[in-house]
Amino acid sequence: MNVFLQSVISGILVGGVYALIGIGLTIIFGVMRVINFAHGDLLMLGMYATWLVFSRLGIDPFVSVAITGPLLFLWGAFLQKTLINRVLNALPQNQILLTIGLGLIMSNSIMLMFTSDYRILTTTYSSSSFSLGGISISEPLLVAFLITAVITAALYWFLLRTDTGQAIRATAQDRDAAQLMGINVQAMSVLAFGIGSALAGVAGALISPTYYIFPQVGSTFTLKAFVIVVLGGMGSVIGATLGGLIIGVTESLSAVYIASGLKELVVFVLFLGLLLFKPSGLLGKTRA
Amino acid sequence: MAILDIEHVSKFFGGLAANSDVSFSMEQGMIMGLIGPNGAGKTTLFNCITGYYPPSKGEVTFKGTRLNGLQPDQVCRLGMVRTWQKVRPLAKLSVVDNVMVGALARTSSLRVARELAMEQLKVVRLDHKPDFLAGGLPIGERKKLEVARALATKPELLLLDEVMGGLNPAESEEIIQLILELKKRGLTQMVIEHDMKAIMRISDRIVVLNSGEKLAEGGPREIADNPDVIAAYLGERVE
Amino acid sequence: MDRRPLLSRAPRGFSVLGLVLFVAAIAALAAFPSFVKKPYVLHMGVVLFLAIIQGQAWNVIGGYAGQYSVGHAAFFGIGAYVTMMLLELNKTAPWVGIWAAIAAAVLLSLVIGSITFRLRGPYFVLASISVTEIIRLAALHFKDFTRGAEGFLVTEIPTLKIGATEIEFFTKRPFYFAALGLAVVTIIANWAVQHSKLGYYFQAIREDQDAAHSLGINPAFYKNVALAISAAFTAAAGGFYAMFVKFIDPNTVFGLDVSVQFVLICIIGGIGTILGPVIGAMVLVPLSEILRNPKGLVQLGIVSSDSGFVRFIEANLSNAHMLVYGILVVVVILFAPEGVLGVIRRLATRLRRRTPSRGRTEPAATA
Numbered sequence: 001m002n003v004f005l006q007s008v009i010s011g012i013l014v015g016g017v018y019a020l021i022g023i024g025l026t027i028i029f030g031v032m033r034v035i036n037f038a039h040g041d042l043l044m045l046g047m048y049a050t051w052l053v054f055s056r057l058g059i060d061p062f063v064s065v066a067i068t069g070p071l072l073f074l075w076g077a078f079l080q081k082t083l084i085n086r087v088l089n090a091l092p093q094n095q096i097l098l099t100i101g102l103g104l105i106m107s108n109s110i111m112l113m114f115t116s117d118y119r120i121l122t123t124t125y126s127s128s129s130f131s132l133g134g135i136s137i138s139e140p141l142l143v144a145f146l147i148t149a150v151i152t153a154a155l156y157w158f159l160l161r162t163d164t165g166q167a168i169r170a171t172a173q174d175r176d177a178a179q180l181m182g183i184n185v186q187a188m189s190v191l192a193f194g195i196g197s198a199l200a201g202v203a204g205a206l207i208s209p210t211y212y213i214f215p216q217v218g219s220t221f222t223l224k225a226f227v228i229v230v231l232g233g234m235g236s237v238i239g240a241t242l243g244g245l246i247i248g249v250t251e252s253l254s255a256v257y258i259a260s261g262l263k264e265l266v267v268f269v270l271f272l273g274l275l276l277f278k279p280s281g282l283l284g285k286t287r288a
Numbered sequence: 289m290a291i292l293d294i295e296h297v298s299k300f301f302g303g304l305a306a307n308s309d310v311s312f313s314m315e316q317g318m319i320m321g322l323i324g325p326n327g328a329g330k331t332t333l334f335n336c337i338t339g340y341y342p343p344s345k346g347e348v349t350f351k352g353t354r355l356n357g358l359q360p361d362q363v364c365r366l367g368m369v370r371t372w373q374k375v376r377p378l379a380k381l382s383v384v385d386n387v388m389v390g391a392l393a394r395t396s397s398l399r400v401a402r403e404l405a406m407e408q409l410k411v412v413r414l415d416h417k418p419d420f421l422a423g424g425l426p427i428g429e430r431k432k433l434e435v436a437r438a439l440a441t442k443p444e445l446l447l448l449d450e451v452m453g454g455l456n457p458a459e460s461e462e463i464i465q466l467i468l469e470l471k472k473r474g475l476t477q478m479v480i481e482h483d484m485k486a487i488m489r490i491s492d493r494i495v496v497l498n499s500g501e502k503l504a505e506g507g508p509r510e511i512a513d514n515p516d517v518i519a520a521y522l523g524e525r526v527e
Numbered sequence: 528m529d530r531r532p533l534l535s536r537a538p539r540g541f542s543v544l545g546l547v548l549f550v551a552a553i554a555a556l557a558a559f560p561s562f563v564k565k566p567y568v569l570h571m572g573v574v575l576f577l578a579i580i581q582g583q584a585w586n587v588i589g590g591y592a593g594q595y596s597v598g599h600a601a602f603f604g605i606g607a608y609v610t611m612m613l614l615e616l617n618k619t620a621p622w623v624g625i626w627a628a629i630a631a632a633v634l635l636s637l638v639i640g641s642i643t644f645r646l647r648g649p650y651f652v653l654a655s656i657s658v659t660e661i662i663r664l665a666a667l668h669f670k671d672f673t674r675g676a677e678g679f680l681v682t683e684i685p686t687l688k689i690g691a692t693e694i695e696f697f698t699k700r701p702f703y704f705a706a707l708g709l710a711v712v713t714i715i716a717n718w719a720v721q722h723s724k725l726g727y728y729f730q731a732i733r734e735d736q737d738a739a740h741s742l743g744i745n746p747a748f749y750k751n752v753a754l755a756i757s758a759a760f761t762a763a764a765g766g767f768y769a770m771f772v773k774f775i776d777p778n779t780v781f782g783l784d785v786s787v788q789f790v791l792i793c794i795i796g797g798i799g800t801i802l803g804p805v806i807g808a809m810v811l812v813p814l815s816e817i818l819r820n821p822k823g824l825v826q827l828g829i830v831s832s833d834s835g836f837v838r839f840i841e842a843n844l845s846n847a848h849m850l851v852y853g854i855l856v857v858v859v860i861l862f863a864p865e866g867v868l869g870v871i872r873r874l875a876t877r878l879r880r881r882t883p884s885r886g887r888t889e890p891a892a893t894a
Contacts, residue, residue: 090864093595096595097860100856101854105850105857223660264664268657268664271657272642
């Protein structure tokens with residue numbers, strides 16, 4: 001029972017960060033109907049930014065969120081305005097290929113600059129944990145989870161309570177109608193891509209104390225983000241939040257009860273099953 | 289014996305009935321007009337008959353074969369083919385290639401398929417443009433291409449879904465002549481059309497659908513004088 | 528209007544000119560090693576032929592049938608692993624083992640097809656990626672069977688005896704001819720498929736699946752046929768790759784970037800044509816090979832070994848040759864979504880339009 005509880009809790013802690021990654025992707029998809037295959041690479045950029053400011057300036061990864069977030073926001077907004085915007089009406093496969101290409105450019109540029117060596121960001125607390133009722137809780141993961149929770153809450157507030165947030169949601173619901181209502185759809189797209197990238201970057205910062213940092217790290221997270229987003233229903237922020245938690249827990253349970261090397265495989269098998277039997281996601285209505 | 293029997297066909301989407309309890313049958317060689325206000329369930333009925341959706345209730349029998357559960361390609365091979373209200377040319381293929389795709393349902397030889405395709409293009413009077421890209425044709429010719437492609441599958445029953453929609457009077461007249469010509473060759477046809485004058489001219493019998501239900505059935509004269517039908521159409525005009 | 532696929536332009540048999548050019552190109556390429564013996568050039572030739580096979584193979588399902596698989600590494604990897612494992616564990620010669628590899632890939636394609644073809648659009652893309660990831664992760668995990676990340680190394684390829692001649696696979700030369708032969712077979716097979724009922728049906732499904740369905744085509748069945756054909760040639764390419772490179776592990780043959788490479792070859796050249804993958808491979812391979820190993824240019828005498836160019840590339844780009852892929856795909860999607868072939872056609876049409884004598888006739892068969 002303890003093992004079970006233990007793995008559920010660490011699953012939830014990791015799942016919080018997954019949720020952040022998923023929310024970013026789902027906002028981008030919702031507003032633009034573009035599947036961003038470079039999402040994991042944006043996260044990778046966040047990791048490298050965090051590693052850089054940590055190793056050069058000694059800034060703590062959890063503090064550097066305040067730097068990586070805005071940085072990635074600007075980068076994402078730039079990508080959307082200059083490149084992605086041009087393919088909004090193109091075939092979906094061309095959109096996918098464009099973002100795949102951008103991902104390759106990002107990961108290989110990083111490789112050029114920092115080689116493909118694995119980097120480790122060792123903080124004083126990287127491997128520290130404390131025990132709570134017999135269950136050990138990793139400190140960096142807990143802090144990451146708490147920051148995630150704050151950011152997610154702020155994001156919900158932004159989307160639900162502010163005019164701009166409402167405009168983004170309106171655009172996601174019906175682009176044409178939003179345009180007719182006088183919403184600047186172009187600006188919303190830039191904003192959405194910026195927010196999505198910022199969330200990926202922040203997630204990258206949050207996991208950098210506990211993960212290896214290398215140029216190709218992104219693709220795993222891109223795939224994971226797809227699973228999360230489809231699970232929650234493409235475009236649904238609440239769905240992505242839940243999806244992230246579910247994937248986190250699934251991974252940690254299958255690592256314990258099946259085999260640690262198979263935890264991702266289990267996730268993909270579940271994903272395939274989901275695609276086949278309920279492609280609109282767990283929360284989604286099945287559309288004809 | 290009837291070539292097509294539609295018995296108590298209903299189709300529900302969620303709680304909504306797009307067709308409810310529609311029954312009628314068609315004799316060999318006739319033209320059946322299918323009319324009704326927008327949203328009456330005409331295209332849904334086409335989809336149910338040709339296998340795009342299985343009917344929720346009821347049965348469709350074609351040449352004595354029960355169609356429920358058969359896929360559109362199987363229905364086509366049995367000899368029933370439909371055209372689409374919103375034309376669906378295979379845009380990046382040439383005109384003759386489009387029609388050949390239909391013909392290949394009956395032969396595996398490209399040479400035979402090409403001959404068959406050219407024949408059908410002659411029937412619809414598109415044989416002067418075999419090498420044009422289908423996606424670049426004007427609407428009138430795309431409608432004709434749609435018919436030629438369907439004819440190339442050698443159907444015994446042709447379902448035409450608003451082939452005259454969006455055409456100018458001269459083009460519509462051409463299509464009417466085409467339909468009558470096909471009838472003369474013995475082809476059975478079911479025609480969805482909005483243009484009342486046209487439908488009255490070509491149909492042997494007419495079925496009127498309204499809100500998914502069969503409102504009336506009869507010869508053109510009968511239908512034109514039917515007070516329920518007039519009311520249904522007046523209703524549409526008011527909105 | 529002028530961007531028609533080759534098939535609909537000349538389906539009435541083959542053009543004599545095209546056939547002559549094709550045969551001449553094969554003859555020239557076959558004679559090539561008699562004049563140029565530099566291993567680097569032959570190496571690049573092999574990689575080029577391999578890329579052509581990969582592109583042609585993907586083109587069947589992606590270009591003609593319109594199903595954008597981003598999971599072809601599954602078939603490539605199965606081809607590589609079956610050929611390799613039969614050789615290493617069972618001493619089966621690769622020219623025998625490759626048939627088993629092809630059979631395994633075709634079987635796998637039927638499984639994958641029956642799962643993924645129920646989905647359309649982006650969902651299909653995601654499913655094709657997931658299936659391949661599942662295979663990669665399984666290959667990494669079940670070490671007893673696959674040796675996991677350790678991978679397989681070719682110890683020795685047996686001598687091939689054809690009549691009295693004995694062919695030993697020590698140098699690049701036999702690989703060059705084998706790859707050329709395989710590429711020619713692939714191109715001819717693809718040409719034959721596309722100029723048959725199958726080719727028409729694949730394209731009909733690509734253009735409009737519902738319309739195709741109404742015209743007597745069973746989309747699920749024909750998509751599976753297209754995928755099986757595609758998988759067969761992909762597996763052959765994978766088996767050949769394993770023998771040529773002599774080392775495989777799950778990440779090099781089942782990785783996502785392998786799948787992406789298949790798509791890129793076609794996208795860059797021009798999708799849905801026989802010529803497209805050839806052009807795509809001709810653009811991609813030299814670029815990425817030079818970046819991967821700039822020393823080859825020294826061997827060719829094009830640049831000297833101490834040139835700043837070589838040193839720059841070696842120092843900076845050799846482990847980031849995928850960067851070129853990335854830049855190329857972005858440029859192509861933004862500026863030439865129909866690929867290099869599309870650009871050439873557009874230029875050709877523009878030139879033709881300037882010639883007043885033929886300017887006005889507008890049947891689509893212009894290019």
